[in-house]
Amino acid sequence: MAAAAAPFAQVMEDMAKGQEYATQLQALLRDSPEAGRLVDRILHAMSRTIDTAKAAAAEEEASEVQSDVTCAGTAAGGKRKAAAGGGDKRAACRKRGQQSSVVTKNTKDLDDGHAWRKYGQKEIQNSKHPKAYFRCTHKHDQQCLAQRQVQRRDDDPDVYTVTYIGVHTCRDPATAVGPLVVHAAAQELHHAGSRLISFAANASVATTSTTTTGNTTGQQAGHKDAAALLLARPLKLEGGGEQEEVLSSLTPAPGPDQGDVTSGLQLQQQHCYGGDLADMAAHFGYDDTFWTTLCSDSITDILSSDL
DNA sequence: CTAATTTGACCGTC
């Protein structure tokens, strides 16, 4: 928190350079539509990284935000019926306000590679469609506090407004994509963005199943210098994605049918965090290797999706 | 049988 100043400036500087280099690269790759798209996505991701880093830094300064972590566990426990008369303070945690990262995006595809569990649905005033509430499937086993709210738009039923609250701190092997090809590309990015991250050769090697979910923690050596966190899950893009409105990068795929937003997969956002890694990690209760892995995984995914 | 979803009630905030 307090120590984030210097590293933050460095990160911003490096990210800016990365953007510049990527832009140059884009100019050189004009002949290759695919390469162009790829660079475009890199730029997009970096841009968001910067924005998020700024927001995160401002947030940290504004107040020693507690982030949702504070509420972890509080709500649990206590049967509802039984507690009805008594007083369970579960709602006390509701005061999420703007703390922790909140990202909103519009998309047609709800698949973001993460495993979400629906825990509620509400009719919203002035909205034709209900809003669905999701939390990370690993909320309990990994204390992942990420949440997502999905609401179909009134003006365009094909599009969903998805709000991500908090970041995934869970680690799901499933989504980590591999490897090699990407590694080369990652190296490129690494050069461009210099100190952004150190990409270990075996970084983000996934194992196990193939279900949803995604990301995080890893056990590779830490990279204390890496001060940028890329929390992103890559949209697994296949063929031609459609252009999404705001920030998303998107994915094709059929959305849930019917008016309600059902569960299933979701989409994702690229979301970055800037600042001092150690502080950030401590903030969320993880060691910095977590963030480092997260960064490399994210970039890996982003890069691999089109390769 | 286990896990996920549905759904109505509960609770804090505005």
Add this chain to the structure above:
DNA sequence: GACGGTCAAATTAG
């Protein structure tokens, strides 16, 4: 008191 967010029992799906 209305509204939005969350909980958890009941139900459904895998």
